[in-house]
Amino acid sequence: MPNTNPPSLPLRLLRWFCKPHYYPDIVGDLLEDYHSRMEEGNYHLARWNLYRDVLMLFRPSMIKSFKGNQKLNSYDMFKHNLMVSWRNQLRNGGYASLNIIGLTIGLMVSLLIGLWVHDEVSYNSYHTNKEHIARLQQVRLVGDGKEVWWSTMIGTADAVREKYGADFDKIGMASFFRSRIISHEDKKFSERGIYMQQEVFEMFTIKITSGSRASISQPQSILISESMARKFFGDENPLNKTITISGEHPAQVSGVFADFPRNDYLGEITWIGSWEFFLNVNPWMTQLSNPWGYSGFQTFVQRHKNGDFDVLEEKIKNILIENVRHDKHALVKKPTPLFHPMTDWHLRSNFDNGVKTGGRILYVRMFATIGIFVLILACINFINLTTAYAERRTKEVGIRKSLGSLRPQLVKQFLIESLLVVSLASTLALGCAQLALPQFNEIADKQISIPWSLVQFWTTVIATNVFIGLLAGFYPAIVLSAKKPAFAIKSSSGIKYNSLPRKVLVVVQFVVSITLVIGTVLIYQQIQYAQSRPLGYEQENLLMLERRTGDMSLDILENELGSRGNIESMARSDSPVTGVWNNAGGFDWPGKDPDLGVSIANYSVSHDFGKTINWNIKSGRDFSRDFPTDTAAFIANEEAVKLMGFSDPIGTVIHWNGSPMQIIGVVENMLVESPYHTPRPHLYYLRPGRGSIYLLKLMAGADIPQVLNDIEKVAKQHYPDVVYTATMVTDSYGQKFSGERRVGKLTSVFAFLAIVISCLGLLGLASFMAERRTKEIGIRKVLGASVTTLWTLLCRDYVLLAGISGIVAAPLAYYFISTWLQNFEYRIQVSGWLFISALCGAIIISLLTVSYQAIKAALANPTDSLRNE
Amino acid sequence: MKRYQLGEFEEIVLLTVGILHGNAYGVTIRREIESRLKRNVSVGAMQTALRRMEQKGYLASEKGESTDIRGGRPKLYFTITDLGKKAIAYTRETRNELWNAIPAAILKASNA
Numbered sequence: 001m002p003n004t005n006p007p008s009l010p011l012r013l014l015r016w017f018c019k020p021h022y023y024p025d026i027v028g029d030l031l032e033d034y035h036s037r038m039e040e041g042n043y044h045l046a047r048w049n050l051y052r053d054v055l056m057l058f059r060p061s062m063i064k065s066f067k068g069n070q071k072l073n074s075y076d077m078f079k080h081n082l083m084v085s086w087r088n089q090l091r092n093g094g095y096a097s098l099n100i101i102g103l104t105i106g107l108m109v110s111l112l113i114g115l116w117v118h119d120e121v122s123y124n125s126y127h128t129n130k131e132h133i134a135r136l137q138q139v140r141l142v143g144d145g146k147e148v149w150w151s152t153m154i155g156t157a158d159a160v161r162e163k164y165g166a167d168f169d170k171i172g173m174a175s176f177f178r179s180r181i182i183s184h185e186d187k188k189f190s191e192r193g194i195y196m197q198q199e200v201f202e203m204f205t206i207k208i209t210s211g212s213r214a215s216i217s218q219p220q221s222i223l224i225s226e227s228m229a230r231k232f233f234g235d236e237n238p239l240n241k242t243i244t245i246s247g248e249h250p251a252q253v254s255g256v257f258a259d260f261p262r263n264d265y266l267g268e269i270t271w272i273g274s275w276e277f278f279l280n281v282n283p284w285m286t287q288l289s290n291p292w293g294y295s296g297f298q299t300f301v302q303r304h305k306n307g308d309f310d311v312l313e314e315k316i317k318n319i320l321i322e323n324v325r326h327d328k329h330a331l332v333k334k335p336t337p338l339f340h341p342m343t344d345w346h347l348r349s350n351f352d353n354g355v356k357t358g359g360r361i362l363y364v365r366m367f368a369t370i371g372i373f374v375l376i377l378a379c380i381n382f383i384n385l386t387t388a389y390a391e392r393r394t395k396e397v398g399i400r401k402s403l404g405s406l407r408p409q410l411v412k413q414f415l416i417e418s419l420l421v422v423s424l425a426s427t428l429a430l431g432c433a434q435l436a437l438p439q440f441n442e443i444a445d446k447q448i449s450i451p452w453s454l455v456q457f458w459t460t461v462i463a464t465n466v467f468i469g470l471l472a473g474f475y476p477a478i479v480l481s482a483k484k485p486a487f488a489i490k491s492s493s494g495i496k497y498n499s500l501p502r503k504v505l506v507v508v509q510f511v512v513s514i515t516l517v518i519g520t521v522l523i524y525q526q527i528q529y530a531q532s533r534p535l536g537y538e539q540e541n542l543l544m545l546e547r548r549t550g551d552m553s554l555d556i557l558e559n560e561l562g563s564r565g566n567i568e569s570m571a572r573s574d575s576p577v578t579g580v581w582n583n584a585g586g587f588d589w590p591g592k593d594p595d596l597g598v599s600i601a602n603y604s605v606s607h608d609f610g611k612t613i614n615w616n617i618k619s620g621r622d623f624s625r626d627f628p629t630d631t632a633a634f635i636a637n638e639e640a641v642k643l644m645g646f647s648d649p650i651g652t653v654i655h656w657n658g659s660p661m662q663i664i665g666v667v668e669n670m671l672v673e674s675p676y677h678t679p680r681p682h683l684y685y686l687r688p689g690r691g692s693i694y695l696l697k698l699m700a701g702a703d704i705p706q707v708l709n710d711i712e713k714v715a716k717q718h719y720p721d722v723v724y725t726a727t728m729v730t731d732s733y734g735q736k737f738s739g740e741r742r743v744g745k746l747t748s749v750f751a752f753l754a755i756v757i758s759c760l761g762l763l764g765l766a767s768f769m770a771e772r773r774t775k776e777i778g779i780r781k782v783l784g785a786s787v788t789t790l791w792t793l794l795c796r797d798y799v800l801l802a803g804i805s806g807i808v809a810a811p812l813a814y815y816f817i818s819t820w821l822q823n824f825e826y827r828i829q830v831s832g833w834l835f836i837s838a839l840c841g842a843i844i845i846s847l848l849t850v851s852y853q854a855i856k857a858a859l860a861n862p863t864d865s866l867r868n869e
Numbered sequence: 870m871k872r873y874q875l876g877e878f879e880e881i882v883l884l885t886v887g888i889l890h891g892n893a894y895g896v897t898i899r900r901e902i903e904s905r906l907k908r909n910v911s912v913g914a915m916q917t918a919l920r921r922m923e924q925k926g927y928l929a930s931e932k933g934e935s936t937d938i939r940g941g942r943p944k945l946y947f948t949i950t951d952l953g954k955k956a957i958a959y960t961r962e963t964r965n966e967l968w969n970a971i972p973a974a975i976l977k978a979s980n981a
Contacts, residue, residue: 026916028935028942029895035938036896056913061920 006034007047010054018057019064026057077409078416085417092389098764099385100425102757106378107429107468109753112440113371114460115448120364123263123346127205129302132169133342134309136160136299138320139354140333142599146354148338151176152299155291156337157197159323160301164316170302172199175278177269181548181723184232184243188723190548191228193271195278203302204266211239211255219276221254228270229256245273247550247721249281262447265345292324301339309339332595333585362823363743366816370750373512377754379472380505381761386418386476387502388768394483401485410481418473419466426465443745445738475501503801506765509758510805510842511812516751518813518838519820522830523744526821527737529828536670537577538614541702542729544576545694545711550722552715554606554694560714566702571612573605574691578732580672580682587683588655589644600640601672601680604687610635610667612697620650620665623686627664630686635665640681654683661685675736676824695729704728759849762798766850770794770857778862790858795850802846806839813838873956875927881906882918883927883957886947894933894944895919919947927953 014030015023030053037046089096124130136156138149157173165171174196182191198217206213208223215221222243229238238253245251251273260266279286288294303312317336324330340349340356350359400410434450441448451457554572561567575581580601587600603609610622618638623630634654641649649663669679698707708726715722770777777790785793814830821827875883885901886893898919899910922928933944949957 022916022920024942025895025932025945026912028939028944029899030912031940031942032896032936032938033899053912056911057916059913059917061917062913 004038004043006031006050010051014054014057017063019062022062030054077412081413081416082420084413085420088393088417089421092392095385095389095764095768096421098760099382100421100428102381102385102760103378103422103425103468104428104432105753105757106375106381107426107464108432108436109750110371110375111429111433111461112436113367113374113750115450116440116444116446117364117368117371119263119446119448120347120360124265124342126261126264127203127342129203129205130342132302132305132307133203134301134303134339135342135345136301137338137340138295138335139338140335142333147599148351148354149295151295151297152337153292153295153320153324154285154288154297155323156297156299156320159319160299160316163319164312167304167307167312167315168301169304170199170203170300172197172201172203172300173275174200174298174300176296176298179548180245180271181247182232182243182245182271183247184241187232189231190723190725191270192268193222193273194266194269195273195275197275200300201272203300206272207258209256209258210237211253213255215254216272216274217276218254218274219280220250220252221274221277222251223255223257223272224253225259225270226256227259229253245281246548247723249277251277263346265342290327292330293327309341313337313339362820366743366820367746367750370516370747373516374750374754374757375468377509377512377757377761379468380509381757381764382418382421382472383475384502384505384761385764385768386473387479388765390476390480393480394487397480397483398485398487401483407481411477414477414480415470415473418476419469422465422469422472426461430461443742443749445742502765503797506762506798506801507805507808509761510802510846511809513751513754513758514806514809514838514842515813515816516747516754517841518809518834519817520744520748520751521834521838522813522817522828523740523747523820525834526824526828527740527744530675530740530824530826531737533671533675533826536616536668539729539733541698541700542577542613543696543698543704543707543726544578544729544732545696545724545726546576547692547694548723548725550719552694552719552722552724554688556718557694557711557714560718561696561707561710564710566699566707566710568697568699569608569612570697571606571609571695572688572691573603573609573693573695574687575601575603576693576732577613577670577672577695577729578736580680584656586657589646590652591645598643598681600643601682603682603684604690605684606688606691607686609684609695612695613670614697615670616668618666618668620663622665623684629662630664632659632661633664633686634661635667635684636663637667637669637679637682639669639679640683641666643681676826678825694724755845759845762846762849763853766794766798766853770853774857774860774865777857777860778865781858781862782866787855787858791851791854794854794857795847798846798850799843802842803839806835806842809842810835810839873959874925875956875960876918878914879918879922880957880960882915883922883949883953886928887949887957891946891948893947898947922953923947925952926950927956 011027011030014027018026030050033053034046034050037049127133135150136152138152139146140149154173157171160168161171175194177192177194179190179192182189196216201213201216206223209226211223216223222245224232224238224243232238232243233241238256241253242250243253257272260269301312303309320335320337321331324335338354344356346359347361347364348356348359350357397410400413430450437448437450440446554570558570561570580603582602582604583599584602585599587598605623607623607625610617620635623633623635627633636644636649644652644654646652646663649666652663653660654663655661667684670682671679672682673680696707698704711726715724773794777785780790780793813835817830821830881902882898885898885905889897889901895912895916899912899915902908902910902915919928919930923930927950928947929950931946931948933946935941935943
C-alpha cells in the first residue's frame with residue numbers, strides 16, 4: 001500500500017510563496033482534489049496533479065509581496081520613527097533650524113579642515129618610493145650653534161657612492177628649482193624647473209606620457225610637463241622641438257611628463273633638464289679646483305627597502321669632514337651629513353641647532369584641533385537643545401511607555417531622530433562646503449576639491465554621520481527614555497532635569513570659543529607687531545627690477561631715465577632689499593676667535609645704494625665716488641659690529657678670503673629677511689657693475705605705470721633680449737607676512753563660526769527657558785517685578801557661565817599661543833588685558849544673545865501668559 | 870450604460886459560480902468547468918480569475934465548513950453579487966447585439 005499522505009514539498013513551497021490570506025482555502029481545495037483522486041486509485045496522477053497545480057499557482061497574483069505580508073514589526077517601527085522625527089522637526093521649526101544650522105556649520109568647518117589636513121598630510125604621496133627617499137643635507141657649525149643647509153657640496157654624491165654605494169639603492173644630485181625664461185618662436189614664459197641626474201630621475205615617480213625616459217641622461221635634452229607642452233605647442237607634437245632657455249641655451253624636448261599634483265615637492269615644476277645639460281650651461285662646475293668648497297646642489301638618496309636612515313646617517317657621518325680636511329674654512333664648520341626623509345619635507349622642515357623641530361605640522365595640528373573642537377561645539381549644541389526641548393516630549397514618551405514601549409525601543413527612536421537631523425545637516429554641510437570652497441582655496445592658497453567620486457570619502461562622511469548621530473543622540477535618548485510614564489503623562493514640567501550637565505556643556509562651548517578668539521587676536525597682534533617693526537630703510541616709492549637674463553648697465557638706464565623726471569636715484573645690488581642671496585665665510589678680523597665659524601650676509605652694491613634706500617648711517621660715511629679706494633671697503637651693520645666685537649669699528653681692516661677691506665661706515669640694522677627673526681650681521685661692499693637687482697627711488701607722487709612704460713621702452717631699445725620683472729618693494733615685503741596672514745584669516749573665520757555656533761545654542765536654550773518660565777514671569781510681573789529685575793533674573797545664569805568659561809579659557813589660550821609664539825624670535829609680549837577683554841567680550845556676547853529673549857519675555861503682558869491654563 | 874470588463878475565462882468562471890449556486894468553491898467550480906466544457910483548468914488561472922472578480926466586486930466569498938479531507942482548511946464559497954449579475958447580463962446583451970448584426974446568409978454559407 002503506497003503512502004497516501006500528500007507530498008509535503010509542493011505544500012511547503014505553496015506556503016512559502018502564496019499570499020497568506022489566500023493560502024488556507026487554496027490548500028484545502030488542493031488537498032480535497034488530491035484525496036478524491038486517491039480514492040479513485042490514481043495515486044501517481046494525484047501526486048502529479050498536486051505538483052502541477054502548485055507550480056501553476058506560482059503567478060504574480062498569488063505571490064505575496066516582497067515587503068512581507070506579515071510585515072516585520074521593526075520595519076514599521078522604523079518607518080514610524082522616521083515619520084514622527086520628521087513631524088517633530090517641522091513642529092518645532094525654530095528650534096530644529098537652530099539645531100540644524102549649528103550642526104551644518106560645525107560639519108562644514110570640520111569638512112573643510114579635514115580636506116585641508118588631508119591635502120597637507122598627503123604631500124609627496126605621489127611618489128611610490130617616498131618612504132625610501134631622503135635629501136642628504138649638511139649640518140654646519142655656526143658661531144656656537146649649528147645650522148642645517150639644504151645644499152651640499154658638489155662632490156658629495158660621488159663620494160658617498162664611491163665609499164658607501166652598496167648601502168643605498170640610488171644616489172644622485174639635482175639643482176635647486178630655477179625659474180628660467182623659456183622661449184620658442186614668439187612664445188616666451190618664465191617657467192620653474194630643475195636639473196637632475198638620471199638616478200634622481202629614477203627615484204621620483206615621474207610619469208612619462210610621450211618620449212623616452214632614458215633621454216634624461218643625454219646632453220641637450222629637456223623634458224617638459226603636459227601643461228607646458230600645451231602652452232608652447234598647443235596640439236602639435238612637442239617631441240624634438242627646440243626651445244631656448246634664458247635666451248641663449250637651446251635644448252631639445254625629448255619627453256613629456258604628466259603634471260605633478262599641486263601638493264608635491266615637484267608640484268610647481270614644468271621642466272626637467274638633464275644634468276649634462278646643466279654642466280654644459282654652467283661649465284665652471286666641471287672646472288672647480290676644489291669640488292668641496294662650494295655648496296649649491298641637492299643630493300638625494302634612496303635607501304634599501306629595509307634600510308634605516310638613522311643607521312645610515314651614523315655610518316656615513318665622517319664623509320664630509322674627510323673630504324674637506326684640506327680646506328681650512330670649510331673644516332671649521334665641521335660639516336656632518338643629515339638625512340631628511342621625503343615624508344618630512346613638507347611638514348617637518350624646520351631645524352633648530354641641527355635638530356628637526358617640526359614646521360608646518362604645527363599648523364596641521366592646530367587646525368585639526370580647531371576642526372575637532374568646532375565639531376564638538378556643534379555636538380554639544382545638539383545635545384543641549386535636544387535635552388532642553390525634550391521636555392516637550394515627555395508626554396509622548398509617557399504614552400509610548402504605557403502602550404508597552406520598551407526602553408531600548410525608545411532609545412532607538414531618539415537615535416533615529418538624531419541620525420535624521422545629522423544626515424540633513426551633513427547634506428547641507430556638503431552643499432555649503434562646495435559653495436565655500438573657492439573662497440576657502442583662495443584664503444588657504446590651495447586647490448582643494450571635494451572628492452565626490454571617492455569611495456573612501458563617502459565612507460568617512462557616512463561613518464562620521466553615524467558616529468556624531470549616535471554620540472549626540474545618546475545622552476538625550478538615555479535621559480528621555482528613563483522617564484517614569486506616570487510622571488511623564490501627569491505634567492509636562494513636573495520633573496526637574498539635572499541642569500548641571502547642560503551648564504557644563506555650555507561652559508565647554510564658551511571655553512573653546514573664547515580660546516579661539518584670544519588666539520586669533522594674538523595672531524593678528526603678532527603680525528601687526530612684526531609689520532610695524534622699524535625697517536632701517538625707506539620702502540615707499542621704491543621700485544625693484546629683477547633682471548632674469550642678459551645684462552643691463554646701470555649707467556645707461558640712469559642716463560636714459562634720469563632725464564624724465566620721475567626718478568630720484570638709482571642703484572644696483574646683487575640681492576634684493578627683501579632677502580639675502582649671498583652668505584659667505586672666509587672673514588678674518590683682528591681679535592677673531594680662530595674656532596669661530598661664521599657666515600655673514602654680504603651685498604655688492606653700487607655707489608648710490610645707500611642714498612636710494614635711504615639707510616641710516618650711524619657712524620663713518622657712505623660709499624663715495626670721491627674715494628677710489630672704496631672698492632676695498634665695507635659698510636657693516638650694527639649686528640656685524642657686535643659680532644666682531646669692535647668698540648670703534650671705523651678704519652678697522654677685515655680680511656675677506658685674504659684681501660683686506662676697511663670698514664668705512666656703520667649702518668643701522670635693516671629688516672631684510674623674516675620680520676620675525678632677530679637681525680643678522682650684514683656687510684656691504686662696492687661693485688657698481690654687478691648684480692641683477694636694480695633699485696629705483698621714485699619721486700613722491702610719481703606716475704608708476706608711466707615709469708614702467710619708460711623703463712620698458714629703454715630696455716627694448718638697448719637690451720631687446722633682457723627679461724626682467726618689476727615689483728614695488730612694499731609688495732614684495734608684504735609677501736613675508738602672507739603665510740601668517742593666511743593662518744590669521746583662517747583662524748578668524750573659524751573662531752567666528754565657533755562663536756556663531758555657541759550663540760545659536762545659547763539662543764535656543766535661552767528662548768526655551770524663557771518660554772518655560774512664562775507663567776513665573778507673569779506672576780512676578782503681577783506682583784510688581786520690574787522689567788530690569790526680570791531681565792537680570794533670566795540672564796544671570798548665562799552671564800555666570802560665560803564668566804566661568806572666560807576664566808577657564810585664559811590659561812588654555814595662553815598655553816597654546818605661547819607655544820605658537822615660540823616660532824618667532826621677534827614676538828609680542830602677551831598682555832593680561834587681552835584676557836580681560838576676551839572675558840568681557842564673552843559676557844557681552846552672551847548677554848546680547850540672551851537679552852533679546854529675556855526682554856521679550858519680561859515685556860510680555862502677564863494676562864496673556866496667565867490666562868491659559 | 871456602464872461598461873463591464875469580463876474576459877472569456879472570467880465569464881466562464883462567473884457563469885459556473887452561478888450554475889453551482891450555493892455550492893461554488895474551488896474544487897466544485899473546477900470540476901464543473903472541466904466536465905461541462907471538456908477543457909483543463911489550472912488552479913492558478915482559476916484562483917486568479919476568482920480573486921480578481923472578487924476585487925472587482927462581481928463575486929463575494931464566505932468561509933464555509935472545514936473537513937478532515939481538506940486538512941482542516943475551510944472551504945471558501947463564492948456567490949455572484951448584484952454587480953456580477955449586471956456584468957454577466959451586459960456581456961450577454963453585447964454578444965446578442967453582435968449576433969443580431971451578422972447577416973444570416975454569411976453564417977449559412979459554408980457547408981464544408
